[in-house]
Amino acid sequence: MTTRWAPPWAHGDGEAPRTAEPEGVAERLTDGASGAGDGPKRPIDDVSFGVQVAAWWSLCVLLILAAITAIGALLTHVYLVTVTIAIAVMLCALLEPAVRVLRRIGLPRPLAAFLVFVLGIAAISFLTWYALSQIADAKDVLVNQVQDAAVTIRHWLVYGPLHVAPKQADKYTTNLGDTLAQNQGNILSGVASQASGALGILSGAVLCLFATLFMLLDNGSMWRWVVRLAPVHSRGHVATAGAAAWSTLTAYMRSLVILGGLNALAMVPAMWIAGLPLVAPLAVLIFLGSLVPLIGVIVAGVIVCLIALVTKGVATAIVMAVVLVLIVQLFGNIVNPIILGKAVDLHPLAILVTVTAGTLLAGAFGAFVAVPLVAVLNNGIKAIRNSREPEQRA
Known part of the structure; x- marks a missing residue:
């Protein structure tokens, strides 16, 4: 019969090695086994350490999400200001390198910032005008392309794999122009009802331009003020x-x-x-x-x-x-x-x-x-x- 080797303490010939346990764990185990603790047992003592860590992490995540939600709701409430300032910051980040180049040449910052602002806004305005003018000049071509697309889509709907009924296909294609023409008055009234929105966009554009100019003129004082708010x-x-x-x-x-x-x-x-x-x-x-x-x-x-x-x-x-x-x-x-x-x-x-x-x-x-x-x-x-x-x- 073969004898399997076992450590000495398995037969009582020695002491088992003791591993260091976290402070307080041995006392809690002894108290729980003997029932002779110094005080009443707390409910948290029955919760494992991993569950406690997960609970604290969950609480922290919920608090962070609540803070983000509150900030998002506040920014949404002043949506126009949020959008315009965000766009101004991104425009300033785009134009700031040109200001630094002019500064290295020797121009004072106010003059460099003003030149970059004027040239940048002029370039953006020119591109916008060019695109809109091209689209306006090609209005007739666009209309013809839409009509051709409607005919092509109708043919595919009727004779393609879907086999849509001709009347149903006409409802979504060739009759679309007639529907728009019949509801032209409603469309115009809807545009008129958005006049306040247009005024809001105009005021937002003005705010964005001024914010961009002030950021380009600034020499870092606004950011230093933000830094001083921190501990x-x-x-x-x-x-x-x-x-x-x-x-x-x-x-x-x-x-x-x-x-x-x-x-x-x-x-x-x-x-x-x-x-x-x-x-x-x-x-x-x-x-x-x-x-x-x-x-x-x-x-x-x-x-x-x-x-x-x-x-x-x-x-x-x-x-x-x-x-x-x-x-x-x-x-x-x-x-x-x-x-x-x-x-x-x-x-x-x-x-x-x-x-x-x-x-x-x-x-x-x-x-x-x-x-x-x-x-x-x-x-x-x-x-x-x-x-x-x-x-x-x-």
């Missing part, structure tokens, strides 16, 4: 996070505009060779769509492909889709890392989730500001953590 021992971390956030936003805006321009310019020859109408407005549409990561350029591409489908056929539409995907992937994977570096280090899945969440919460504006907001918060937190590591090692 004394935290001001260094707040200043570090603010510097990282601002550099992130500046790099992001610069990359966004450059990539949007490259996408639009690269698509112009392709659309021109394919013989598509409205090349200039479509290029502007691609540029504007590129300002909203992932989703915006997809929407712009769908519109381009639809126009190609209606005017030139299925083959041209497929070619336009392939060319647009190749252009976006080429500039996104090759040019964008060179422009951004590590300034905006977000996974594509994180960008997609962020843009989708921003769209659900605040529509087009939420989709526009979601990615830079997350990138700014991410890099600000990283900067604080990196600044605290030397202190912890010391």
Whole structure:
């Protein structure tokens, strides 16, 4: 018979090794076993340590979510101010590098800021006017394209795989123009009822312009005032996070505009060779769509492909889709890392989730500001953590 080896203490020949237990654990175990504790047993003593940690984490998460919800409700209540100030900050981040260039040349900051502001707003106004004028001049072409699209869609609905009844197909296609004409009075009255909204947009635009100008003229005094609101021992971390956030936003805006321009310019020859109408407005549409990561350029591409489908056929539409995907992937994977570096280090899945969440919460504006907001918060937190590591090692 073979004898299995066992440690000495298994046969009483020695003492079992004792492991160090957390302070107070042995006493609680003894008290629980003997029932002779110093006082009545507390209910929390029956809750495991892991459950207590999970409960505290859950409470902290709920408090953070409650604070975010309260801030969101406050910002929504003053939505016009929130939107205009956010756009002003992003415009300032886009124009600030030009101010620094003029400052290095020797111009005083007020003059440099004023010149950059005037030239920047003039450029934006010119692009907007050019796009609107092109669309207005091509109004008849657009109407004809819509009519052709309606006929094509009706033919597909009736004779395609869906086999929709002709009367039902007419309801959604050829009768659409008659429906709009019959309800023209209601549409005009609805536009008139939005006059207050138009006035709000005008006042918001004026506020955005003045806020942008004041931020460009400022030499950092506004941010120093914000830093002084923090406790004394935290001001260094707040200043570090603010510097990282601002550099992130500046790099992001610069990359966004450059990539949007490259996408639009690269698509112009392709659309021109394919013989598509409205090349200039479509290029502007691609540029504007590129300002909203992932989703915006997809929407712009769908519109381009639809126009190609209606005017030139299925083959041209497929070619336009392939060319647009190749252009976006080429500039996104090759040019964008060179422009951004590590300034905006977000996974594509994180960008997609962020843009989708921003769209659900605040529509087009939420989709526009979601990615830079997350990138700014991410890099600000990283900067604080990196600044605290030397202190912890010391």
